Amino acid sequence: MMFNHIFREDKSNLILEADKKLHSLEQSHWKNVALELHGEDIYLFLRSYTQGLQEYVEAVSFLYYLKHKDLVPLSIVKDSLTFHNVDSGAVTTKTISVEVPIIDFALGLTDLGGELMRLAINSIGVGDFTTPKEICSFLRAFYDGLMNFRATNWQMNKKLQVLRNSLSKVENACYTLKIRGSEAPKELLRDLVSSVSTTTCNTDEYDN
Structure with a gap:
């Protein structure tokens, strides 16, 4: 995972490398999916690629956060999975795309919480x-926004619980930093915040 290397290498180079890998994945795997589904009722085949689509959304959203510290728009994901002037061998199709249902987009986004928690x-x-602190504030707003989907999908309910746990761990880390500050060695602080269980923090208190 990208966050494991962010602190050992130049961030801009890592983001460039991740961009290339995602683009390669789009032009190989996802373009083939779009070709296979072109002209078909995608909802008849959605179950065969929904998990991969959610994992793709997670990867794109994490990379987008690293670049912009914001949530990736659905339009960007859709654009990334739209392909123009595709030559399938027998015929050239002007535009094909992989459908991104809003629920799969939302389910993929919920997995972003775990990545951001580990980054924090x-x-x-x-x-x-x-x-x-930035991630804590972001995850709070993110979690609140996704609560609109809570009653619509059992998978969302399950993933929201995981997201809530990730948010709690980041809140605990912020609380520990507020209490301990920089008095402890970095490695000790990291171990300390990793072991804290249920304490919560208020970002308004330490945002100065």
Whole structure:
């Protein structure tokens, strides 16, 4: 996962590398999916690729957050899975695309919480105390927004619980940083915030 290397290598180079890998995946795997489904009722085949689509949304959303510290719009995901002037051998099709149902987009986004939680905890190990605060605020707003989907899908209910746990861990990390500050060594702080269980924090208290 990308966050494991962010603190050891230049971030811009890692983002460029991740962009290339995603583009390669889009032009190979997802273009083939779009070709196979072109002219078909995609909802007859959705179950065969929905998990992969959610994982793709997770990867795109994490990369987008690293670039912009914001949530990736659905339009960007759709554009990334739209292909123009595709030559399938027998015929050239002007435009084909992979349908991205809103529920699959939302389900993929919920998995972003785990990636951001690990990024927040690892940031502390290198003395970056700003990133956990930013992620804490982002995840709170993100979680609140996804609550609109809570009653519509059993998978969403399950993933929202996981997202809530990730948010709680980041809140705990922020609370620990607020209490301990920079008095402890970076490695000790990282271990400390990783072990805290249920304490919550208020970002308004430490955003100065």
